Amino acid sequence: MASGRVDLDGNPIKPITICMIGAGGFIGSHLCEKLMSETPHKVLAVDVYSDKIKHLLEPSSLPWADRIHFHRINIKNDSRLEGLIRMADLTINLAAICTPADYNTRPLDTIYSNFIDALPVVKYCSENGKRLIHFSTCEVYGKTIGCFFPKDSPLRQDPAYYVLNEDTSPCIFGPVEKQRWSYACAKQLIERLIYAEGAENGLEFTIVRPFNWIGPRMDFIPGIDGPSEGVPRVLACFSNNLLRREPLKLVDGGQSQRTFVYIKDAIEAVLLMIENPARANGHIFNVGNPNNEVTVRQLAEMMTEVYAKVAGESPIDTPTVDVSSKEFYGEGYDDSDKRIPDMTIINRQLGWNPKTSLWDLLESTLTYQHRTYAEAIKKATSKPVAS
Numbered sequence: 345m346a347s348g349r350v351d352l353d354g355n356p357i358k359p360i361t362i363c364m365i366g367a368g369g370f371i372g373s374h375l376c377e378k379l380m381s382e383t384p385h386k387v388l389a390v391d392v393y394s395d396k397i398k399h400l401l402e403p404s405s406l407p408w409a410d411r412i413h414f415h416r417i418n419i420k421n422d423s424r425l426e427g428l429i430r431m432a433d434l435t436i437n438l439a440a441i442c443t444p445a446d447y448n449t450r451p452l453d454t455i456y457s458n459f460i461d462a463l464p465v466v467k468y469c470s471e472n473g474k475r476l477i478h479f480s481t482c483e484v485y486g487k488t489i490g491c492f493f494p495k496d497s498p499l500r501q502d503p504a505y506y507v508l509n510e511d512t513s514p515c516i517f518g519p520v521e522k523q524r525w526s527y528a529c530a531k532q533l534i535e536r537l538i539y540a541e542g543a544e545n546g547l548e549f550t551i552v553r554p555f556n557w558i559g560p561r562m563d564f565i566p567g568i569d570g571p572s573e574g575v576p577r578v579l580a581c582f583s584n585n586l587l588r589r590e591p592l593k594l595v596d597g598g599q600s601q602r603t604f605v606y607i608k609d610a611i612e613a614v615l616l617m618i619e620n621p622a623r624a625n626g627h628i629f630n631v632g633n634p635n636n637e638v639t640v641r642q643l644a645e646m647m648t649e650v651y652a653k654v655a656g657e658s659p660i661d662t663p664t665v666d667v668s669s670k671e672f673y674g675e676g677y678d679d680s681d682k683r684i685p686d687m688t689i690i691n692r693q694l695g696w697n698p699k700t701s702l703w704d705l706l707e708s709t710l711t712y713q714h715r716t717y718a719e720a721i722k723k724a725t726s727k728p729v730a731s
């Protein structure tokens with residue numbers, strides 16, 4: 345399986361040990377899967393939850409059983425963290441609060457999670473001469489320059505004012521009272537700190553800016569494997585509505601635009617970063633799919649059509665409903681208008697390109713959602729209500 349593997353420059357790839365913090369989350373679970381099935385690397389998997397990687401940890405007869413070890417650690421307050429970073433060749437930090445519903449309602453937790461809790465990780469890597477791959481976000485770009493032009497300005501159509509480039513685009517956030525930006529601002533500051541550790545102390549780092557990675561195991565379905573009142577990211581919100589045959593809620597008319605990339609494509613990019621340090625160190629990488637752009641309304645329409653196909657059910661009569669952001673997210677919400685990643689740097693350094701179309705990735709993801717949750721939802725909704 346793993347013998348004879350070479351990097352992009354033709355050099356043999358040596359097995360390494362990776363300390364992966366946040367390994368039990370959506371991205372972490374896919375990265376662990378990839379590392380176990382296609383590489384010889386070892387993973388020290390750190391998280392407070394392990395449900396999404398349970399299938400990789402048990403039974404002990406799995407072929408990679410001796411290459412993955414789970415450490416149930418909250419990085420906020422656990423002295424074992426430094427030891428694990430020292431044992432590893434590379435640390436990948438994925439741990440974060442990263443659902444928009446939290447940014448304006450739990451801004452302190454959001455800032456602590458994305459900045460304060462990441463500080464020791466950066467410090468231990470720097471002090472111990474260990475390489476770090478840190479997960480930031482495309483939200484650090486905030487809003488596009490284009491959205492400040494008048495609605496009918498032709499400049500809005502000029503890519504110079506909306507395509508987001510790592511080295512040249514500014515980071516444009518709303519005012520402080522729009523607490524939506526607490527997450528983006530904390531991520532931006534940790535990026536700056538990592539960059540400064542590189543410049544002043546020689547930290548070997550790579551920063552990843554994911555652009556709406558989606559796929560199986562993303563977030564939770566409220567009331568099934570997460571809190572009934574919880575608000576996950578849009579893929580899980582819309583999946584939940586489709587599974588329950590409810591209208592999909594379009595926040596402020598669903599006019600915001602996003603580019604969605606399939607998690608399996610994006611994980612290929614991360615593996616290239618892991619195995620090509622000379623090409624990845626010192627860089628910030630956009631990882632997204634510029635060809636998969638839709639408005640949120642178009643996403644809702646496409647998900648409705650795809651779900652009808654995979655579930656064999658016709659859509660409900662009113663598939664979408666408009667809702668204000670204040671009603672949906674509460675006070676202090678704001679939004680990124682448009683997110684198209686510039687792919688020049690990742691193309692040049694790692695030769696990576698996304699492959700999967702939005703339709704195809706929704707088809708495989710919604711097939712998974714239907715298979716995983718449809719029965720549980722049926723049971724939950726048919727339970728008699730206690731009097």
Ligand SMILES: NC(=O)c1ccc[n+]([C@@H]2O[C@H](COP(=O)([O-])OP(=O)(O)OC[C@H]3O[C@@H](n4cnc5c(N)ncnc54)[C@H](O)[C@@H]3O)[C@@H](O)[C@H]2O)c1
Binds near residue numbers: 391461480482558
């Ligand atoms: N999914 C995306 O498209 C996307 C986009 C932009 C940025 N990101 C970034 O990528 C990273 C991973 O995102 P994800 O989608 O997998 O999110 P996720 O919520 O599924 O995973 C994060 C994991 O970190 C763990 N964690 C959080 N705080 C922790 C702590 N104090 N100690 C130990 N573990 C802790 C959580 O339990 C969770 O399993 C985050 O940093 C996020 O900001 C993701």
Ligand SMILES: O=C(O)[C@H]1O[C@H](OP(=O)(O)OP(=O)(O)OC[C@H]2O[C@@H](n3ccc(=O)[nH]c3=O)[C@H](O)[C@@H]2O)[C@H](O)[C@@H](O)[C@@H]1O
Binds near residue numbers: 482600679
């Ligand atoms: O995934 C990313 O790249 C980054 O962006 C996400 O932010 P956002 O795209 O705004 O979050 P989603 O919950 O996926 O929402 C996308 C859009 O759909 C809208 N939405 C969401 C849920 C819903 O039910 N209806 C609805 O219209 C939101 O208002 C927003 O405009 C999150 O901040 C992070 O996970 C991440 O850093």
